[in-house]
Amino acid sequence: RFTTTALALGFCVSVFAQDAPDAAIIQKLRKEGLENSKVMDIAFNLTDVNGPRLSNSPGLKRAQEWAVKQLTDWGLKNAHLESWGTFGKGWQIDKYYAATTLPYYHALIASPKAWTPGTNGPIKSSVVLIKADSVSDLAKYKGKLAGKIVMMDAGAPLQSGLKPDFNRYADSTLTQMADAKPMAAGARGGQRPGANNMMAQMMKMREVRAAMSAMLVEEKVGLILTYARGGQGTFFTSNGASYALDAKPVSPELEVAAEDYLHILRLLRAGKPVELEADIKTSFYDQDPQGYNVIAEIPGTDKKLKEELVMIGGHFDSWHAGTGATDNAAGSAVMMEAVRILKSIDFKPKRTIRIA
Incomplete structure (x- = not known):
């Protein structure tokens, strides 16, 4: 939970990173995200409650309608489903x-x-x-x-799993990765x-x-x-x-x-x-072959900058054999948590923040 919330907070801070950091706002973001996180509740609703979210399936439509209502309840504006074009059945x-x-x-x-x-x-x-x-x-x-x-x-x-699923990189390995130089064009040595x-x-x-x-x-x-x-x-x-x-x-x-x-x-x-x-x-x-995005906004407050957009989002659909927790309810939950935190502290961005 801490890692997921930290990702959301990282986005929140980046929203106004071009200006001088406001220590008071950063503290509010940290407090709300770390002490009142709703990210697991969001993930629960996307997965356990609404189930698989295959593209254009009843499960996806159910989750999208829930998200629109939830974003509206948090106080975001213009929450709606917006067609991006024809998907299919x-x-x-x-x-x-x-x-x-x-x-x-x-x-x-x-x-x-x-x-x-x-x-x-x-x-x-x-x-x-x-x-x-x-x-x-x-x-x-x-x-x-x-x-x-x-x-x-x-x-x-089948091969036996003899290696751990995750390994923590040593500092020396991270340094080597950071210092890696792009491979020159044609340096792969031709066809295998x-x-x-x-x-x-x-x-x-x-x-x-x-x-x-x-x-x-x-x-x-x-x-x-x-x-x-x-x-x-x-x-x-x-x-x-x-x-x-x-x-x-x-x-x-x-x-x-x-x-x-x-x-x-x-x-x-x-x-x-x-x-x-x-x-x-x-x-x-096949009654409605259109594909839809979930859209909602926190309107900008600066007269000159409010028409500019800060976009966040992630793909909302999943495959059908599971509830899509890691693909991609986790990413969608983090994005929804980010805008929830911003609204909960009554943050007034200069530019409009749009989640999609």
């Missing part, structure tokens, strides 16, 4: 369940990929392992996948060895994946299982389709935590049958 998970039932029951740690459809009710199927290094390899699966749950023969082995081969392999994989995606839609597969980045109980989710209003149809897709995905993969590679059941329901929202 909103989407949310209404229901999700998936578990292996053979060789034994095991609930999966997973999440539907954003902007993918549901399963249209409960499904149950043996899991089919697809091995394809080229587009021609896909031909052997045609006509055999309708209603099936499929997964690709791919997945990076094997770069052309790596690029060719990537293009080939992209071609195979595009062909596979189209084939799976045509085959009407029941569900695709994909390998999620991450490990040790954490996984990173993503989107499985475009949010554009005219996006092409895709198959239902479930992003599975590495531990569970590799568990199923090991069984299938060993020739052991795996059965899985799933029930996924998702909703799309």
